[in-house]
Amino acid sequence: MAEEKDTEQNEEQEDTGGKKKKLILFGVIGLVLVATVILVLWLFGGTSSNEATPRETPEQASNDFENASAPEIGNALYVGMPRPFVFIVPGDSRERTVQIKAQLMVRGEENEELAKKHIPLIEGTLHEVFSSSTADRLKTAEGKGQLRELALTEVRNALQEVTGKPVVEQVLFTSLVMQ
Incomplete structure (x- = not known):
């Protein structure tokens, strides 16, 4: 009888240990995916809003009308x-x-x-x-x-x-x- 209780306890510990390993594995995979998405967005993302774009004055715009494509x-x-x-x-x-x-x-x-x-x-x-x-x-x-x-x-x-x-x-x- 004591042996049966020990075997049941060992099986429960193995089940919880396996669940913990799976949980850790899924957590690591999730972190890798999030890091990959952030890296891709950072590398291929558009221009930053901090970058200033020079503006033309109306005189410059009218002078460049012939050369302007659109x-x-x-x-x-x-x-x-x-x-x-x-x-x-x-x-x-x-x-x-x-x-x-x-x-x-x-x-x-x-x-x-x-x-x-x-x-x-x-x-x-x-x-x-x-x-x-x-x-x-x-x-x-x-x-x-x-x-x-x-x-x-x-x-x-x-x-x-x-x-x-x-x-x-x-x-x-x-x-x-x-x-």
Whole structure:
């Protein structure tokens, strides 16, 4: 009988000892995972909020307009044109009808509001640029890219005259159909 009690006590001690070992093992694994996550965030994390970014004066910004690739304020937001652009372009053997759906990429809510406010100006400018193209240019990817760049330049120039800043970062074609 005494032997049975001793065996039961030894089994209980082994069970609690095994549980302690498992608990310690899980604790160590957990610490290693937490340390790894912290290390990854520290190495690949963004810039610190302590780093100062130099600001341009309005004079510098207006002088650099021709060299500026885009306004760099805020998150990228997209302003959709309310209607697709439908126009006729001359083709190799006949005229073609083209439909382009476009969106504007802007940075920051202020630029988004400015773009929405000046949609009629933007639509007029884009229609003028699009209808000056030819079917041959619109058939190639290079021609479409050139048309997007020309549209961006013209829209930015028009908005610069009205608002004092370029507002739009990119003109994106979401659909282009030619018949």
